[in-house]
Amino acid sequence: MNRLETDVIVIGGGATGAGVLRDLALRGVKAVLIEKNDLASGTTGRNHGLLHSGARYAVKDKESASECIRENRILKKIAFHCIEDTGGLFVTLPEDDPGYHLRLIKGCADAGIKCEVIEPEKALQIEPNLNRTIVNALKVPDGTIDPFRLAASNVIDATGRGAMVFTHTKVEHLIYNQTTITGVRCFDKLNKKSLEIFGNVIINATGAWSRDICESAGINLNMLPSKGSMVIIDYRINNVVINRCRKPSDGDIFVPGDTVSLIGTTSKTIPHNKLDDPVVDDDEIKVLLEGGKKLIPNISKARLLRAYCGIRPLVSISEDADGRDISRGIVLIDHKKRDGVDNFITIAGGKLMTYRLMAQMAVDLALNKLNVSKKCKTHKVPLPGSEKKVPGHKKIKYFSGISESVVGSTHFRHGERVHQILKKDPKNYGLICECEMVTAGEIGYAFSDLYAKDLVDLRRRTRLGMGPCQGTLCAYRAAGVLSECTDTDEDKATEQLIDFLEERWKGIKPVLCGDALREMEFTYWIYEGLFGLGGLVKS
Numbered sequence: 168m169n170r171l172e173t174d175v176i177v178i179g180g181g182a183t184g185a186g187v188l189r190d191l192a193l194r195g196v197k198a199v200l201i202e203k204n205d206l207a208s209g210t211t212g213r214n215h216g217l218l219h220s221g222a223r224y225a226v227k228d229k230e231s232a233s234e235c236i237r238e239n240r241i242l243k244k245i246a247f248h249c250i251e252d253t254g255g256l257f258v259t260l261p262e263d264d265p266g267y268h269l270r271l272i273k274g275c276a277d278a279g280i281k282c283e284v285i286e287p288e289k290a291l292q293i294e295p296n297l298n299r300t301i302v303n304a305l306k307v308p309d310g311t312i313d314p315f316r317l318a319a320s321n322v323i324d325a326t327g328r329g330a331m332v333f334t335h336t337k338v339e340h341l342i343y344n345q346t347t348i349t350g351v352r353c354f355d356k357l358n359k360k361s362l363e364i365f366g367n368v369i370i371n372a373t374g375a376w377s378r379d380i381c382e383s384a385g386i387n388l389n390m391l392p393s394k395g396s397m398v399i400i401d402y403r404i405n406n407v408v409i410n411r412c413r414k415p416s417d418g419d420i421f422v423p424g425d426t427v428s429l430i431g432t433t434s435k436t437i438p439h440n441k442l443d444d445p446v447v448d449d450d451e452i453k454v455l456l457e458g459g460k461k462l463i464p465n466i467s468k469a470r471l472l473r474a475y476c477g478i479r480p481l482v483s484i485s486e487d488a489d490g491r492d493i494s495r496g497i498v499l500i501d502h503k504k505r506d507g508v509d510n511f512i513t514i515a516g517g518k519l520m521t522y523r524l525m526a527q528m529a530v531d532l533a534l535n536k537l538n539v540s541k542k543c544k545t546h547k548v549p550l551p552g553s554e555k556k557v558p559g560h561k562k563i564k565y566f567s568g569i570s571e572s573v574v575g576s577t578h579f580r581h582g583e584r585v586h587q588i589l590k591k592d593p594k595n596y597g598l599i600c601e602c603e604m605v606t607a608g609e610i611g612y613a614f615s616d617l618y619a620k621d622l623v624d625l626r627r628r629t630r631l632g633m634g635p636c637q638g639t640l641c642a643y644r645a646a647g648v649l650s651e652c653t654d655t656d657e658d659k660a661t662e663q664l665i666d667f668l669e670e671r672w673k674g675i676k677p678v679l680c681g682d683a684l685r686e687m688e689f690t691y692w693i694y695e696g697l698f699g700l701g702g703l704v705k706s
């Protein structure tokens with residue numbers, strides 16, 4: 168049994184856990200993060216990627232709205248390479264309650280969110296695909312944020328400052344001495360080894376899974392996991408975030424992201440035992456498309472790329488689990504105060520948008536327990552990739568032999584790190600994924616520097632396979648690069664290729680009709696007809 172000691176143990180490698188690890192590292196505290204799958208493989212990698220202005224909450228929840236706009240301003244400074252400052256619109260359709268438009272203007276003013284009334288014609292110029300019958304329009308500072316880049320940037324900054332990270336490692340039990348938690352027992356799934364880590368404070372940042380970790384300490388935490396599904400369209404049908412101006416509901420938001428757009432979302436409470444493998448239901452796709460068509464009628468002609476869902480980590484603070492008092496805000500629990508269990512903290516709820524603030528709150532409490540007084544710096548220190556604002560990719564001239572668009576895409580994904588990725592060796596300039604312009608060099612960098620352990624992780628670091636072909640033309644090339652730049656042998660690389668295709672298949676299956684079906688058949692011919700992958704049995 169391997170054994171390790173540290174000051175603080177962070178469980179969960181979503182945005183919250185990654186943010187906690189970075190905050191600790193910036194305050195000079197030794198810390199270890201444990202994630203059972205990959206970074207951002209939980210809810211962090213399964214949401215809209217909306218950089219909220221707060222307007223979506225402004226009518227009903229002023230506190231969340233104010234939190235969002237404050238964090239929106241901070242993230243635009245410290246994490247701009249993860250953000251597209253697209254702006255957003257709220258539009259009213261003829262059948263919507265016209266009073267909501269006025270309540271939203273007031274709510275935004277109360278929360279300090281800039282909200283500009285514009286003529287419907289102006290909104291149609293900004294978004295030519297919008298429903299032409301809109302009666303009112305508002306402009307707000309919404310944007311988009313890439314959750315994969317955000318989590319990875321937090322982690323690489325933390326590890327650069329001495330923190331440690333174990334991915335694909337599951338916390339199986341908390342170790343405790345009477346009423347004090349002293350460590351965790353974990354299982355490293357890749358190397359099939361157990362590991363014990365001891366620390367003075369343990370922070371539970373496992374989102375929707377927080378109840379399981381608490382149970383291991385004999386603590387009851389009521390959660391109401393709520394599933395939300397989203398559908399992706401194969402191109403950017405909208406330029407800015409489009410919200411329907413009414414009480415948030417199903418199918419009322421379009422968010423552009425990288426090369427695609429998505430329609431969100433639904434809300435369905437699901438049983439706790441379905442957290443690990445939630446599926447998108449047919450009725451959700453129907454509701455999303457019907458709602459989406461009202462905002463952008465053209466989506467009926469678009470190809471659907473895939474559908475996916477995430478679980479909202481909703482915590483019920485009281486014992487009453489009927490949902491009436493369920494909190495959608497940030498929940499910080501000092502288990503010493505609440506349950507008499509020492510050295511144990513849970514941080515859950517909130518939003519991707521508020522991950523930094525959640526981390527700050529959890530670390531303030533942890534440092535209080537450690538009797539350390541160091542101030543939070545995460546609102547000031549830029550993340551790796553956002554150190555210096557380079558306008559576009561024009562200044563990156565010295566990469567001869569590589570097209571501007573490839574440099575631009577790499578810069579878009581990794582910010583300032585583009586230099587590190589592309590300056591290495593021209594032989595790495597070869598394009599592996601044409602949809603997202605991912606080079607062999609970027610793949611090598613993801614495996615060497617960004618904690619990618621397999622092809623599915625690689626997708627989260629680079630977007631390889633996320634574009635219109637969904638991995639059809641790049642997955643087998645990526646498997647080749649994987650075996651060249653890591654110690655993965657050919658058989659294992661082939662197994663990873665099968666896992667990658669299975670993972671893509673899960674998202675394509677719910678929208679399998681029309682062009683998506685034709686594309687899938689093409690993929691099948693390549694991988695089954697040409698490579699015979701279906702006949703291979705995994706060891």
Ligand SMILES: Cc1cc2nc3c(=O)[nH]c(=O)nc-3n(C[C@H](O)[C@H](O)[C@H](O)COP(=O)(O)OP(=O)(O)OC[C@H]3O[C@@H](n4cnc5c(N)ncnc54)[C@H](O)[C@@H]3O)c2cc1C
Nearest residue numbers: 179181182183203209210211214215217338374395519520
């Ligand atoms: C449909 C939907 C849309 C949303 N849209 C937005 C949006 O547009 N903007 C926004 O700001 N927010 C949005 N949210 C909310 C946001 O996604 C979440 O609040 C946020 O991502 C939660 O992050 P987290 O790190 O707390 O949890 P997670 O990302 O779920 O991280 C928890 C991690 O803990 C790991 N874990 C669990 N158990 C163990 C264990 N035993 N050992 C080790 N690791 C473990 C999990 O694998 C997981 O990676 C949305 C949520 C949903 C569901």
